[in-house]
Amino acid sequence: MVRRIVAWLGGVVLVVGQAAWAAQPEFKPNYDESKVPAYELPDPLVTRDGRPVADARTWREVRRPEILELFRTHVYGRAPGRPAKLTFDVFDLDRAVELFPATATRPAGIAHVTRKQVTIRLTGQADGPSIDLLMYLPNLGRPVPVFLLLNFAGNHAVCTDPGIRLSRSWMRSSYPGVVDNRATEASRGSAASRFPLDQILARGYGVVTAYYGDIDPDFDDGFKNGVHGAFDRPDAPRPPDAWGSIAAWAWGLSRAMDYLETDPDVDSRRVAVLGHSRLGKTALWAGAQDERFAMVISNNSGCGGAALSRRCFGETVTRINQHFPHWFCENFKRYNDRESELPVDQHMLIALIAPRPVYVASAEEDRWADPKGEFLSARHADPVYRLLGTDGMAVSDMPELGQPVMSTIGYHIRPGKHDLALYDWQRYVDFADKHLGKR
Ligand code: GTR
Secondary structure: OHHHHHHHHHHHHHHHHHHHHHOOOOOOOOOOHHHOOOOOOOOOOEOOOOOEOOOHHHHHHHHHHHHHHHHHHHHHOEOOOOOOOOEEEEEEEEEEEOOOOOOOOOOOOOOOEEEEEEEEEOOOOOOOOEEEEEEEEEOOOOOEEEEEEEEOOOHHHOOOOOOOOOOOOOOOOOOOOOEOOEOOHHHOOOOHHHOOHHHHHHOOOEEEEEEHHHHOOOOOOOOOOHHHHHHOOOOOOOOOOEOOHHHHHHHHHHHHHHHHOOOOOEEEEEEEEEEEOHHHHHHHHHHHHOOOOOEEEEEOOOEOOOEOHHHOOOOOHHHHHHHOOOOOOHHHHHHOOOHHHOOOOHHHHHHOOOOOOEEEEEEOOOHHHOHHHHHHHHHHOHHHHHHOOOOOOOOOOOOOOOOOEEOOEEEEEEOOOOOOOHHHHHHHHHHHHHHOOOO
């Protein structure tokens, strides 16, 4: 009898729950600057107990760890450390890949480039979770600085080079050539426009990339697959600060860095971590936590990335949590429609990267990501960068289109849509030339 009542009550809750969900009003993003609510940002240079942070040491020893902890607890969740049994298998090395058509203007050193592919086994076991790294390095002397970025469609989508291993991981079926959630030969090169390899390599930088779905497939499965399934305790309930997918992808970037530190072809002290969109959020969180990344670049990262949450312009905390319930930790949902109660905002994520160079980029038509909010968080990280002895951000007002700011906090907004475009890459290479130092 009791069981039947419980079952009946369960049914009622389900019906009421479904009705509430169905009744949810359609989300209408605010794109009107005059409707941005008045807000006050938490001060990165005041500790939780109200003490001002007036010197680099207090930042380093008190405030920085405090802010990191706040982001772990309330936003992205807590990831494990480096796994005890990490192994690297370099399964492909070719030092004479002809990647680019022969032209009179092709710079020496990239007529042939080096391609290397590495499997990072996260549990040391051949049948455990693994990440495939794809690396292209210019043959311009060693070791080379690199850009490290996750990709959305598999390593084979980066260019048509048939030597790239075709990904066997789960993949969104809407991607070119993907059949039954698996890549096919027709998928090769489908994301090439986001990887202008010739331009990057000719300027002396390598590109290292991995498919983000190797780390955690990007859908909500209750954290069963990917690295969550491999590293979480299956028997214990998930704590509200357990790592979400963004934290998992960021953790994967650190595992890539673990490998790069062992590779004599790469200058692991000059690794710029970069990401577009959800992977821009990921790059920022990876760079904030892992100080081995010498430079961090956020391309159109938007809500939960560079954009200030309190502005509620375009995508909001509520909308991102409803649409992507697996991206952040459970605690982040407490701030749906209550952004002002967050103990952090995204300028503090940028500040965690200080004093290392950081570049935030927006696109004019990418209002969903709130370009102004992206600029402002970079701008509001300036006091921390200055406290640590850098020039911070050179401007106080948002620059015009195509007027890049190249101080230690860099920024640009370009015309066009949400994308990782050639213009963006050219500015990142300029920024790296300036701040990572030329060979
Ligand atoms: C959108 C999402 C954004 C952004 C983007 C992307 O659907 O709302 O936060 O991350 O996806 O990653 O392409």
